[in-house]
Amino acid sequence: MEELKLEITSLLASVYMAKHKNSEAVKLINNTIELAINYQFWYCQMCFQLAKANMDLGNISAAVTTLAAGAEYAGRINAQNTRLLFSLSQAMALLIQRNFDVADVILKEVGAILENAEQSGLALTSTEILSLKVFHHVLQVSEYIWQGLIKSARQGLKQLHSCYKQLTQLDANNVASTNNSAEMFQWMNTQQLFLLVYVVSVMHALQQGYTDKAESYAKKALHLIDKQRTYNNDTLLSSYQLILLEQLVLTHLLKGSTSGAIKELQKCTAVYQKHHHTLKHHRASLHTALGLYAMALPDALDNALAQFNAALKYTSEPEQVSFIKLNSAIVHIKQNLPPEQLNSLLESIEPGKMPNKCHSLKASSYCIQGLAALVEGRMKDAKSKLRETLVMANKADLNKLTSCAFVLLGDIFLKMENHRDAIEMVRSAHDIANRIPDVGLQAWSAQLLNTLYSRTGDETRAQEYETVRAKLSATAATEVETTVNSPEHCLLQWLDSEFPPSSMSMV
Numbered sequence: 001m002e003e004l005k006l007e008i009t010s011l012l013a014s015v016y017m018a019k020h021k022n023s024e025a026v027k028l029i030n031n032t033i034e035l036a037i038n039y040q041f042w043y044c045q046m047c048f049q050l051a052k053a054n055m056d057l058g059n060i061s062a063a064v065t066t067l068a069a070g071a072e073y074a075g076r077i078n079a080q081n082t083r084l085l086f087s088l089s090q091a092m093a094l095l096i097q098r099n100f101d102v103a104d105v106i107l108k109e110v111g112a113i114l115e116n117a118e119q120s121g122l123a124l125t126s127t128e129i130l131s132l133k134v135f136h137h138v139l140q141v142s143e144y145i146w147q148g149l150i151k152s153a154r155q156g157l158k159q160l161h162s163c164y165k166q167l168t169q170l171d172a173n174n175v176a177s178t179n180n181s182a183e184m185f186q187w188m189n190t191q192q193l194f195l196l197v198y199v200v201s202v203m204h205a206l207q208q209g210y211t212d213k214a215e216s217y218a219k220k221a222l223h224l225i226d227k228q229r230t231y232n233n234d235t236l237l238s239s240y241q242l243i244l245l246e247q248l249v250l251t252h253l254l255k256g257s258t259s260g261a262i263k264e265l266q267k268c269t270a271v272y273q274k275h276h277h278t279l280k281h282h283r284a285s286l287h288t289a290l291g292l293y294a295m296a297l298p299d300a301l302d303n304a305l306a307q308f309n310a311a312l313k314y315t316s317e318p319e320q321v322s323f324i325k326l327n328s329a330i331v332h333i334k335q336n337l338p339p340e341q342l343n344s345l346l347e348s349i350e351p352g353k354m355p356n357k358c359h360s361l362k363a364s365s366y367c368i369q370g371l372a373a374l375v376e377g378r379m380k381d382a383k384s385k386l387r388e389t390l391v392m393a394n395k396a397d398l399n400k401l402t403s404c405a406f407v408l409l410g411d412i413f414l415k416m417e418n419h420r421d422a423i424e425m426v427r428s429a430h431d432i433a434n435r436i437p438d439v440g441l442q443a444w445s446a447q448l449l450n451t452l453y454s455r456t457g458d459e460t461r462a463q464e465y466e467t468v469r470a471k472l473s474a475t476a477a478t479e480v481e482t483t484v485n486s487p488e489h490c491l492l493q494w495l496d497s498e499f500p501p502s503s504m505s506m507v
Helices: 002-018 022-030 035-039 038-055 061-078 078-097 100-114 126-147 150-169 190-208 209-229 234-255 258-274 277-293 299-311 316-335 339-348 359-375 379-394 398-417 418-435 437-453 459-484 487-493
Strands: none
Touching: 002 022, 002 038, 022 038, 035 038, 038 061, 061 078, 061 258, 078 126, 100 418, 126 150, 126 190, 150 190, 150 379, 190 209, 190 234, 209 234, 234 258, 234 277, 234 379, 258 277, 258 459, 258 487, 277 299, 277 316, 277 487, 299 316, 299 418, 316 339, 316 359, 316 418, 339 359, 359 398, 379 398, 398 418, 398 437, 418 437, 437 459
């Protein structure tokens, strides 16, 4: 009877969680979990369920405690695969909590165990070992991406792809290592892992600035999601889909396709209409993406600020808040707002006030502080901050930021009439912008090179870059005209209502 009661409790908790009634699920499991202590499968099952429900409620500390208890219990009953699953899940929760130091300790311990799993005689199959390694590498790479340490993530990403490839080539029968009921857990199935590998790869490529690679990965993953939807409408697919669409928005903006960006944003709103719960976790990201879209248009800076301000109402995550404020500062600088208004914002995004260990945001802060100093004519301060940006960006493979810093330093040297160094800087910026590619940086650097070569009497090269600039400008003008006349463009007006009006979310 007790085991039947546990099964019913677990099933009812799953129903509550599927309906996003996580508080009821937590209360139900907490009232029953002690009864499960002598039933290995049900105790582990309820620990995983309780942790997930708390995670969905934002109670990360409670989830960490539950997962730690699960790991200790699984170790005690010698359920090694499940113990490592609990430990990696605990590390994942700690990373979401931004408790990087404790998460790193767990990741190192689990990594060492997995590397020596076969030699140490752990009762794990090759499938279990590789599945755990994929989970481990996903967390490692995600941590580096969160911190903006893209170069550091490169090796882990290679290992992730290698482990996943090996996993897909294994015998499908190589699954169960024991009859122990507590070992009947897996993190994700092969198809889910495949999608996750793509999601992480898209994010890594985009932070490097490699828009073509990011777009290619994202489109392949979205195609796979569409295929899976024919037989599986799991909410996890919707979350993956939204992350990929948000990344595609950014790739379109970097490549100068505002029309492509707004179409992807419209697809996001269509997902929200079908899966209302997703808006809770993605609304801030959607408003932020709309703000970036507005920044790419002429005469839409007020819309950009309105969207950024709306985004701030729906997030308290330090990295996201800092990212929004950094972009708001660029808008303020472009609008030439009163110094006291700008200075207050710049003070809030000083490098020392960026989230702990977030390398890319700190480097971006130096860049924007340097831009502000340049606009105000404080050349020495601007050079100092932009050189710091270069050091940090080069260290982490942040190519877009490197290009930005080069072009701004070139502008400084131009103003100082140091044409030789200016040309060197701006040509470096232009080369990077072409390689990644980034259309905005291409046009900006081409315009500066045209000016520089004209100043130095090299009319042939000046004309060459003027031709590049004119072509990019003409393409951009056509793109903007198409965009602002599209029905999706009215998404910029969405700020306060719960969902975008149906006229904005055409499928």
